[in-house]
Amino acid sequence: MNGHTILVSAFIVAWLSASLRLAGPVLLAALGETFAERSGILNVGIEGTILLGALVSFLSSYRTGLIWTSLFVATAAGVAVNLFLAWMYVSVRASQVITGLVFNVFALGLATTVYRLVLAESAAPESLAVFQPLRMPVIGRIPYLGPVIFGQTAPFYLTLVLAAIAQFVLYRTYFGLAIRATGENPAAADAAGISVHRMRYWGTLLSGAGAGMAGGYLVLAQVGMFRETIVAGQGFIALAIVIFGRWNPLKATLAALVFGACDALQLSLQIFANRVPPQLLLALPYIVTILAISGLFGRAVPPAALMKPYVKD
Amino acid sequence: MTKLFERRLIPADSPGAVASTTALALFAAMAVTAIFFLYYGASPVQAYFGLFHEPFGTLRGFGYSLVRAAPLALVALGTIVSWRSGFYYLGFEGCFIMGAAAAGWLSLLTAPGALLGPVPLAIFLPLVILFSLTVGGLWAGLVAFIRVRLGGNEVLISLMSNYVARFFLQYLVSGPLRAPGSLPESPLLPRDTWLPFILPGTRGHAGILIAVAAALFVWVLLEKLPLGYELVVTGFNPVAARYAGIEVDRRMVFAGFFAGGLGALAGMVEALGSQHRLMDGISGSMGFVGIIVALLSRLNPLAVIPVALIYGGMSVGADAMQRRASIPSSITFILESLAVLLVLASDILRFYKPNFSALRLSKLRASGGEDSA
């Protein structure tokens, strides 16, 4: 094999591997958000929730060194803050977009302040206890594809499993049926004896769980450290992925992989194309997302009652 | 047992009810933020004093408060115009950046030896205002067009567009507009293009006047012009608007254009009035804090002026606090956002009416007295 081929194959392997790795957090958040939107709630606050989950997982791993516990704690933190958001959305019936947006600013302030507080007490850790890529015997050694498909970190595989579970729950259980009904025709759900309020609380809490875990994923299995800018709009991209994936967990998985590929492209292409401004590549995932949800490629039909507060009269 | 609070069907909306629940919310926000002050070992009273003293108690600080308030006010005004027309645009960070970039680019063109050469301020100022307005207007107007023609969700698209704008600016200051040296920022903008200082003893500049003028203009638009009337009706009730002969789609695109222009003007004011150069992060989240200012002003253009001043002042005070007491300035984000969240939440309190007779009754019982119900 000549040097050129080696370089190209190295590029492709690096790109594929990064695609999968980068898709993880965004997919996790999108899976949770799918349940929220299916119940009729648009939770813009997942951006802030991911940040808080990231912070919590960092603090936990810093103090305890336990990675699975930290991931769990991040998830729990996501659920806890979304309890407040759910209350605002469902009981107070505040505007969902406004509440979520302002909450994101709050989360940024909170995360930054707490992080600085921690740094003030002790210097930033040089390394954090994080998930290591798996090393599978035999199948992990398959040239090229082995490390890509079987060499990801545990949370990645967990995410895939969760995607499958989400698909099953949404379409094969009564709970999933009830949530979907709440988002399409809350009056019909109500007439059938389903508590619209309770379903929407569930939906929001599930999106909080997904976002919290996504934050943990970012710190513990992707970046390896906490930064205030660690989320950088991935929560919003998760919202777009939900639309892109037509509110279906399996399709969202594919959409997330596409996004991950775009994101990874800019990492890998930098090796090659140094005439293309790196910022263009950085902007690529966002531009692609805009095109995807602009309506150019067919109008995505959201759940009919999305963002419409339900009042029993 | 009679409840202490009865649920009303329609929320109480007397000015007294609104004021008291809002005050309660603001107080609660300050109380929660105080917890963080405590954590840093500062007494909340001292901290709040420090937060507000510099920006409102000193001349120089007040000048800075005005300077910080101006772009916030402009973003808030853009929010008001678009949201009251039913166009939920959130891309003001992007408009801000694009406006700053446009102003910076035009300004650099007038550097000695550059394409245009030095241009008197009297000509440059209207030109750069027009240019920024157009760039911002197109930036946001495109999103409005997508919403009206293709049905795209403007909330998400505008949020995404913020990141595209940020990367575009990063590109400009790392490449074409980069100053010699290692920092990714533009050269200092030509002195002739700086917004003139208008308050002696401070760094208060003409951008403040632009903001005030814009506030008046938006107020006139929404209250006194037929176009504004149509925008407002479209925002309240698009069906009724259509039945009244209003072209809802066109109005929404106009609202987007106008709002984007205001957002870009905010960037222009910051670039030519304060920073005097372009760099990454020039927006400093003002694109979002400005939205918060609009919300706290209850989407009233005149109320924007005092609220923007308070928020501008808070950011000045926060910086001072960080310098002196090492308390991170991000605490103000907590206070600012919590204030809005709790004010929104407090609206639910107006659904409940305190049942005074039940209160009296329970007091009587508690004191062992006989009740004569």
Added chain:
Amino acid sequence: MKHTLEMKNIVKRFPGVIANDHASLTIHAGEIHALLGENGAGKSTLMQILYGFHSMDSGDIFIDGKRIQLSSPKDAIALGIGMVHQEFMLVPTFSVVENIVLGLGQGAGPMLDLPKASSKTRELSDRFGMAVDPSAKVGSLPMGVRQRVEILKLLYQDARLLILDEPTSVLTSGEKDRLFAVLRELRKSGRSIVIVTHKLNEIMELADRVTVMRDGLVLGTKSIQSTSQQELAQLMVGRDVNLHAVKPEACFGDPVLRVEQCVIDEGGIEKVHAVSFEVRAGEIFGIAGVDGNGQSELVEAILHLRKIKSGRVFLAGTDVTHMSVAAHRAKGISYVPADRRGVGSVAEMTIADNAVLGLQRRYTRGLFRNMRDSRSSAQQLTERFGIRGAGIDSAAGKLSGGNLQKLILGREITSGASLLIVEQPTRGLDVGAVESIWKELLRARQQGKAVLLISAEMEELLNLADRIAVLFDGRIMSVFDAPFESVDRIGLLMAGIASSPGSTSVASQETERDQTL
């Protein structure tokens, strides 16, 4: 086991109106019982109480002599009572079987067993002659099949008493025949069916007994054999006219509005079939008909808020069929919609601002709004039309129904238009407000305006209109001139029965125009 359901002395009040005034009703097992009355007679409310949706203020309900309590639809279904609403409670993106399973609750287990539910659905649908594909998406089904899904939902949960609210209002005549066949099968199986309706020919064709309601009162129950369409129409429609308007001499001018062969369709179904009529200056032209017979579609088309499939609209000779809404207004059409709070006004804006809705471009001085003139115009409206309840600077949402209607009507009348379209102008208003509105409409007529009055209230039409056209199922059945002697005939036509003596129902005269399923 034979079941008898008895409702005794049901009283239900809503703010300002007695919906049910000591209403009593008995329903036997294995019968089809019709509940007949106009809009606002109280029949829907009575059934919603039976179905557990509303609570009654007083009264009793007995099944087989035993008193029952109904506090929610779940209680009702547990007792075997189910209702099919006029607006179906279906999730369009779900399949038929998913919609059916939705109502079962977690009781059937957390996992969905769609195949089992599908086969039970198929069984039920075959048994009663309703062909339904359990896996079809409800949103893609025609109305007649969707209705079957609603019925199947009830049968799946063992309903013994089925209430259908205006079941044929969304059906084509072929679908209607199929529905009747199904209902007869259900009757044979010993179930009871209550149909709430205003359509006399269908009652005569299908029901065993009929109960007539008017103004919250039950006028009586008769068996179908012992009564006739005429008698029922009289009971339903005829009343002591307690409001009597004094109508000045007519003085008609040229036609202002001319509608020619207007056809409107929606989703493949024709809502309005080749309707033509004219309204002259100084005339009140009434269109009589119960809601849902094409009135709103027709009006929206005249205003250009809706596309016309074919046909034309002329205003004072000019073809306005394709002009924008604003242009229509400029040319002289004004409109008072049926939905006064949702469409005719903006609740959050002040009365002063609502007074110029649609006219904002006229009240200008140079570039600016002429606030002084628009406020004085609002003030004048308040005085002239007697609008009470709030100052012109308070929110329009605070006005009562009557005062809001006066505001809207006043605005449209004083806008200087030559054609005034008014839709259900006095719905939900008290007698005093009704009188004022009528007075204003007659005054507009006196001033030479052409008035198109669309109403479901016979009294209103009889008092105000110079001519009445009856709209049924998207067609103009007939046009009557004042003085209106044959009120009964108008009533019959509103209920779908053709006017020529000795003829059978309209249904048999129609050609089968829809495809088989």
